[in-house]
Amino acid sequence: MTEIRLQNINQYFGETHILKNIDFTFLEGKFYTILGPSGCGKTTLLKIIGGFVNQTSGDLYFGDKKMNEIPANKRQVNTVFQDYALFPHLNVYENVAFGLKIKKVSKVEREARIKEALRFTNLTDFKYRDIEQLSGGQKQRVAIARAIVNEPDILLLDESLSALDHNLRVDMQYELKELQQKLGITFIFVTHDQEEALALSDEILVMDKGHIVQAGSPKDIYDEPLNKYVADFIGESNIVEGEMLEDGKVSIYGRAYECVDGGVKSGTPVEIMVRPEDIVLKPLEEGHLNVTVDSILFRGVHYEICVLDEDGYEWVIHTTQKTEEGKKVSIYFDKEDMHIMVPGEKEDEFNERLELYEGIL
């Protein structure tokens, strides 16, 4: 079937450089998420794959076939639009049948495929409803049914869950993931919601200002963000500046700590990231840094505690441990939980460095 290859794709809208030298290969049958803030170019990238926008330069391949000149209606790709774009003059059944009728699929086969698609999306009971009568979640499912009934090789989803309220969104996340596994086709999902990206994806592409900054599994990206941008975008993080001393040793505020990273020249300024849930509160002087508790917020499953260290930096901690505002304590984290980032490092250099030192230190 199909892998999608983007080769040096550039997109300009007038003077604005929307996509910059995008190179990426989407493997078949995986769930990809393109994650980034609005304006980073993620939707444009999706539109190029869907055939709604022609890239200014660069090549797009589906398998070995160059797709540059192929219009949207001739691509084995279907899209679930952000606003669903359901035809308001047609009912649920007619919406789902639209693509098959266009392709002149025989009536028997058409009925069978529609039935199957409606069953897949739990819409069988809503077959003859008007679009106006549907709830947001149902509309979402019709949009999905209308797309998958065409048996595309690739399904594109443009911020498809963002119009739903929180609970429904979480439910739909499960349904989407399950659907993708059942269908076994490639899903490319665009979102600005990092939780959604982490929950759904086999692989996440983090985008910023027209670049793919980092691509990898949710766990890789969460644990080993390439830089401050990715770290901040995915999950919450504490980032402090420091200096690399030698492989396995980093200095923070002039004090040396053991770490598990290496391959960085001694004396290089680095950023050290620690996730809030990896920090443990200890009695004064027993941890790495002495801090004063500034505020405590109860978040349900954990407390979100803000503390100030002696240099005035703020640390965010997620913990179930109890403490009081104004109390002086200290914070501690394992060396495995410190992640060292080198400002300006490229993704491939970063990956190389990680591979080299993985498990050595």
Place this chain on the structure above:
Amino acid sequence: MKRVLALPYLLWMVVFVILPVFLMIYYSFNDMSGNLTLQNYAEFLSSNYIKMTLNSFWYAFLITVITLIVSYPLALVISRLKHKTFWLLIIIIPTWINILLKTYAFIGILGINGILNSVLEKFGLMKIQLLFSDFAFITVAVYIFIPFMVLPIFNSINGINKNLIWASYDLGASKWEALTKVIIPLSLEGVKSGIQITFIPALSLFMLSRLVAGNKVVTLGTAIEQQFLTNENWGMGSTVGVFLILFMVFVMLVTRTKKESI
């Protein structure tokens, strides 16, 4: 408080909307000397008036269809332009020129020595009397109604969510299929308004038939004008008027848009 300020409005409604309709109905049962009679209705249902009514409908129908055939593609083309409001304005500007002036222009263009005939002559064709014909009537009417038809159609096409059109391409539709299966069905409301705006006045244009059709085309409007202002038979004029109102209500019901029916 609000009642006092609204009094002139309610007065207007009674005096200028409700009362005139009733007066017209009342007069339709009057003969020329003011006696109650059914004579006018009997006359209207006679063959002459029926023929005239059918005639009037036929011309109104032709005018509406031709105007629609021109206006729909025009609205579609404009909706795809970059500066669409500008081009829409260009189409609308002629409506601000007095309708009589435009009609008068056609007297010059279509006349026996007019520009159209001199063009025909250059191509070695015979001069023909274009003015004072049903051709002139339809041409001028279509000319007048095009902008009025374009406006509602443009608005409804322009209001279609662009993603719906993308969605139809996404599902394999060609441009033609996107037009016939998505854009046209979704702009029917605009078409209906356009038909309303064209068909009802087209039934009642009287000055056009006087000026450019040389009375060859007699519409319901011509009949009313003639009865009221030439024959001074207000009763018969009112009877024709009552039927025109009935036809109008019928057209309104047929072309009623969704919004209105809610």
Place this chain on the structure above:
Amino acid sequence: MNTLSRSFLTVIIIFLYFPILYLAYYSFNTGGSMTSFEGFTLDYYKSVIENKALMTVIMNTIAVALISSGFATIIGLFGAIFLYLIRQKYVKSTLLTLNNVLIVSPDVIIGASLLILFSIFGIKLGSTSVILAHIAFSVPIVVLMILPSLYQQNSNLVLAAHDLGASAFHVVTKVLIPNIKPGIFAGFLMALTYSLDDFAVTFFVTGNGFSTLSVEIYAMARRGITLEINAISTVIFVVVLTISFIYYFVSDKKIKRGKTT
């Protein structure tokens, strides 16, 4: 944008403007007809200005338009507010339907029925009847132009005003009306256009030597071609064109400015 649609648009625009430009072209013709252009002259413009009867008609037309639109705007404004404040859905939709009757009615029906009305009330046909008729068909247009701007404003505004102790009168004069000024202006302009453009209604209810431009042109055109009409038409066209383009570029700039801020 392919060639086919481009040429289609061009053809239609030529069709729409040809008659108007045709009139303008021959307005400068010494030949006195609309068939062959013999030489350039401004005589017809001069004769329009010198033609006292015609100037009176033009003044009449403008006066009728201004007076009737003014009255219609006041009546329509309070009518629209009244409709806006009505709570019962059924009453509201009935009144709205009645409001729209004159908009959808053919001109001849309005003209004929008002002719009956005026004769019954003994109103002499002439300037009064024409102005009354123009007010009559302008009111619903004003109402329809103002209603949307009433609905667009925040409905809490009225509640807030009441909450702050405003009387009903103050709510209307200090809150509602200032908020819908653009709608009122648009209504007035629309009434003005309808009045200036009207022929059929005026034709029915005028008399006593009182005439507006449309009626006068009709009379002149039935008598045959006179290039004075061409001259008037050219002046009107230039005025309309100028106003339209000023309006377009002013509103266009406004939109663009709005976008950048």
